[in-house]
Structures are given as C-alpha cells and as structure tokens.
Amino acid sequence: MARVYNFSAGPAMLPEEVxxxxxxxxxxxxxxxxxxxxxxxxxxxxxxxxxxxxxLLRELMNIPDNYYVLFLQGGATTQFSAIPLNLLNxxxxxxxxxxxxxxxxxxxxxxxxxxxxxVASSEEKTFTYxxxxxxxxxxxxxxxxxxxxxxxxxxxxxxxxxxIGTVPLVADMSSNILSQVYDVSKxxxxxxxxxxxxxxxxxxxxxxxxxLVGHARDITPVLLDWKxxxxxxxxxxxxxxxxxxIAKLVFExxxxxxxxxxxQARNEEKAAILYDFLDQSDLxxxxxxxxxxxxxxxxxxxxxxxxxxxxxxxAEAVGLxxxxxxxxVGGMRASIYNAMPKAGVQKLVEFMKKFExxx
Ligand SMILES: *Cc1c(COP(=O)(O)O)cnc(C)c1O
Numbered sequence: 001m002a003r004v005y006n007f008s009a010g011p012a013m014l015p016e017e018v019x020x021x022x023x024x025x026x027x028x029x030x031x032x033x034x035x036x037x038x039x040x041x042x043x044x045x046x047x048x049x050x051x052x053x054x055x056l057l058r059e060l061m062n063i064p065d066n067y068y069v070l071f072l073q074g075g076a077t078t079q080f081s082a083i084p085l086n087l088l089n090x091x092x093x094x095x096x097x098x099x100x101x102x103x104x105x106x107x108x109x110x111x112x113x114x115x116x117x118x119v120a121s122s123e124e125k126t127f128t129y130x131x132x133x134x135x136x137x138x139x140x141x142x143x144x145x146x147x148x149x150x151x152x153x154x155x156x157x158x159x160x161x162x163x164i165g166t167v168p169l170v171a172d173m174s175s176n177i178l179s180q181v182y183d184v185s186k187x188x189x190x191x192x193x194x195x196x197x198x199x200x201x202x203x204x205x206x207x208x209x210x211x212l213v214g215h216a217r218d219i220t221p222v223l224l225d226w227k228x229x230x231x232x233x234x235x236x237x238x239x240x241x242x243x244x245x246i247a248k249l250v251f252e253x254x255x256x257x258x259x260x261x262x263x264q265a266r267n268e269e270k271a272a273i274l275y276d277f278l279d280q281s282d283l284x285x286x287x288x289x290x291x292x293x294x295x296x297x298x299x300x301x302x303x304x305x306x307x308x309x310x311x312x313x314x315a316e317a318v319g320l321x322x323x324x325x326x327x328x329v330g331g332m333r334a335s336i337y338n339a340m341p342k343a344g345v346q347k348l349v350e351f352m353k354k355f356e357x358x359x
Contacts, residue, residue, distance in 0.1 A: 005344035008322035009152050009297060010175070011195040013339040018249045036245045041238050049245050050235070056251035060259055061177075063184050063207060070206040070226065071234040071244050076174045076193035079206060080106045082224040083144070083170055083189065084113040086216045091141045095119045095167070100127045100151040101328065102172055107146075113217075114143075126329070127154040129289040133162050144168045144188065150176030150294050152196070153326045155287065155333065157294040161186045168212060176296050177205070178254060179338055180264040188212055197296070197337045199247035202240040254338070263338050267295040270336050270345045274298050277349045283307075283356040287329060301331030308332060311355055320348050 006013045029036050032045050039046045054069050063069060072078070083106070088094055092114035096107050098121035110116040119138055120131035138145065145164045150157040152175040161169060161182065168188030177192040184190065184207065194203035208226055216225040223229070228236050254263060275293060278286040278300055287299045302308055308331050312324045325331040336345055 002319070004319040004321045005340065005347060006321050007334045007336065007340070007348070009196070009326070009333060009335040010193075011201050012197070012335055012337050014199065014246070015250065015253050015339045018246065018253050021249055022246060037242045039241065041235060041241050046241055049241075049248055050233070050239070053244050053248035053251060056248060056255060057205070060251055060254055061184055061207070066210050067184065068208050068210055068213060068226070068230040070208065070229045071239055072204045072206055072229060073202060073240050075201070075204055076102075076172060076191060077105065078224070079191045079204065080109040082226070084110045085220040085224055086226050087144050087168065087170070087189075087212060088114040089215055089217055090143045091139070093117060093139050093142050095139050095142045095145045097121075097131065097133065097147045097162075098123060099130060099148050099156060100154045102148050102151065102153075102174070103146070106172065117142075122156075127151060127156065128287055130156050130158060130292040135165075138164060138167070142167045144170045146170045148172040149182070150296055152297050152335075153328060155294040155297045155299045156292040157296070168209070176294070178260060178263065179267050179296055181260050194243060194247055199250050200243045203243035203247055266342065267336070267338065270340065270342050271295045271298065273342070273345050273349055274334060274336070277352060281352070281356060283359065284352060287331070296337055297333055297335045299325055299329050299331060299333045301325070305330065307359060314355065315348075315351055318351060320351060
C-alpha cells in the first residue's frame with residue numbers, strides 16, 4: 001500500500017488508524033449485518049454512534065453544559081447564512097475582523113440581513129497578519145462579533161480569542177478546531193466544516209451557547225434555525241450518518257492519543273520544523289508575520305513562479321502531494337492538520353533542503 005503525505009488544505013488526511021477501523025467495520029458494523037451507510041438514523045446502533053460522537057467532542061473540547069453541540073450539513077458556508085438569520089436580530093449590526101476569503105464570504109451573507117461593519121482588516125497586505133484590534137471602534141450593542149480563528153488560505157491565526165467584552169463572539173474554526181486548546185466559554189458560537197480537522201466532508205459542527213438559540217427571524221428556513229436542530233438532537237431529518245461515524249472514530253483516536261493538549265504539542269513541534277527551516281532558507285520564504293503564524297496551514301514562496309511549479313511537481317513525484325498554493329497567494333502551501341505525521345513534515349523539509357541545493 002502506498003499512502004502519500006497529503007498536504008491538502010481540505011478535504012485533508014485522516015489518521016490511518018481511523019481508516020483501518022472504518023474499513024474493518026465497513027461491510028458489517030458490529031454484528032448488525034449492515035454498514036453504517038445503510039442503517040436507519042433512528043436505529044439503536046446509529047443512535048449510539050450519534051450520542052457518543054457528541055459526548056466525545058464535549059469531553060475533548062471541554063464544552064460547558066450551557067452549549068448545544070449540533071451535527072449539521074451544508075458546510076461552514078451554510079452557517080455564513082444561518083448566523084445572521086439566528087443572531088442578527090437585535091441592533092441588526094455585526095462587527096467583523098476581515099482576515100481573508102472566508103471572512104469576506106461571511107460578511108457578504110450578513111449584509112443581506114443587516115449591517116456588517118469591518119472593524120479591522122489586513123487586506124492591504126494580502127492578509128499576511130492578524131490586524132490589531134481597537135476596542136473603541138467596536139459597536140457596543142452589536143448582535144455579534146465575528147472572527148476566523150485560522151485563515152486556511154493565508155496561514156494566519158488568532159492564538160487566543162480577542163477580548164471583546166459582552167458581545168457574543170462567533171468563530172469560524174473550520175481549519176483549526178481540535179488542533180489547539182481554546183476555552184470554549186470565551187465564544188458564543190464556534191462552527192466548523194469537518195473536512196479539515198474532523199472527518200469527511202458533509203458534516204458541519206456548530207457549538208452554540210443555549211441562550212442564543214430560539215431567536216431566529218421568521219423567514220429562517222427550518223433547517224437553518226438552530227432551535228430546530230437543538231430540539232431534535234440534530235435528528236430533525238437524516239443527518240450525515242457516515243460522516244458523523246467517522247468523526248466519532250477521529251474523536252476516539254484523539255482521546256486515546258492524549259486529547260487536544262497532546263495534539264497542540266505535536267502540532268507546535270511539526271509547525272516549528274517547517275518554520276525554522278523557512279526562516280533560515282535562502283530560497284524559500286514564509287509569507288506570514290511570525291506572531292500570527294498558523295499551526296495548520298503554512299504558505300511559502302520562492303519568489304519565482306517557474307521554480308514554484310517545478311518544486312510542486314518534483315515533490316509530488318516523491319509522495320509529497322497537494323503542495324500548490326492557493327491562487328490568491330501563489331507559491332506553495334503545506335497544510336499540516338492533526339492527521340499529518342511528524343515524519344511527513346520532516347520528509348518535506350528534507351526535500352526542500354535538497355531542492356534548495358539543486359537550485
Ligand atoms: C474550508 C473553509 C470554509 C468553507 O467550508 P465549507 O465546508 O466548504 O463550506 C469556511 N471557512 C474556513 C476557515 C475554511 O477553512
């Protein structure tokens with residue numbers, strides 16, 4: 001079997017242990033005579049998967065009891081619409097930190113329902129840093145304050161959530177959920193598409209403080225109203241059963257391997273291997289300000305497009321794949337989520353050293 005080191009930004013690598021476990025259970029799940037894909041979402045066997053997934057996620061992230069955990073569909077992008085529909089119903093104003101393409105899309109959706117104010121932006125420098133925040137510019141009665149904790153395309157992150165007072169803090173955590181310890185109680189809403197650090201595409205997780213649920217505007221489609229989902233344990237209609245099952249296996253894997261603190265230590269070590277090399281290299285350069293660097297997505301460039309293309313092609317030939325950078329940054333991007341082994345990062349750096357010598 002030839003597994004490659006896949007540096008894709010998403011869908012991304014899953015732990016190999018999880019894939020083997022899923023393969024073993026694929027045709028006959030625990031003596032039921034059927035796969036999880038073929039099972040009623042109202043069956044006893046599936047119900048146990050569904051509930052255990054929630055219990056495990058609550059344990060891993062230390063989610064307080066006054067939060068719902070919802071297992072939804074539609075990707076993080078659907079929440080760009082659901083968030084204003086559920087929350088933008090007081091002053092009708094939301095504050096945003098604009099840190100890249102994903103905040104842009106969220107701002108665009110919010111504008112359809114109310115006022116989206118950008119209180120800080122790093123757009124003028126191609127989003128290569130997290131902009132400093134000035135509290136005096138915030139809207140005191142905003143319905144929510146919105147950030148993207150990790151900017152998948154540009155490789156920046158909020159290491160700690162900003163202190164914004166009592167306005168509900170909403171965070172798109174799609175590309176770094178479960179990668180480092182965050183205090184959930186500092187957030188009002190955390191949401192994430194699963195395909196980067198949780199499991200297969202098709203599942204979207206929303207963690208929302210209970211007092212914020214039940215205030216959606218009347219026009220809200222029934223499935224986008226968090227109350228519909230909370231009242232039915234995300235079983236109002238058929239959930240993405242198989243994706244939830246794989247997510248549950250990932251949660252078990254994380255728990256067995258020391259939980260989020262252990263993942264964070266591993267991720268910091270992995271990222272340091274690559275950043276340390278980039279910072280001393282004469283050929284390759286990291287694009288992000290050191291204080292704001294992501295642990296998950298690491299863009300880098302040579303400054304020469306032809307050389308970048310050559311690098312991506314030669315890397316692929318030795319099993320280091322999907323390293324091409326996003327079109328808005330160019331160059332390369334190594335996405336090193338939880339499931340990327342340290343050996344993969346080491347092999348990448350060894351290859352970069354050799355490429356630098358040869359060029
Ligand atoms: C990938 C990504 C999205 C989009 O997720 P979908 O599940 O494809 O809708 C949104 N925000 C961030 C930060 C992402 O990395």
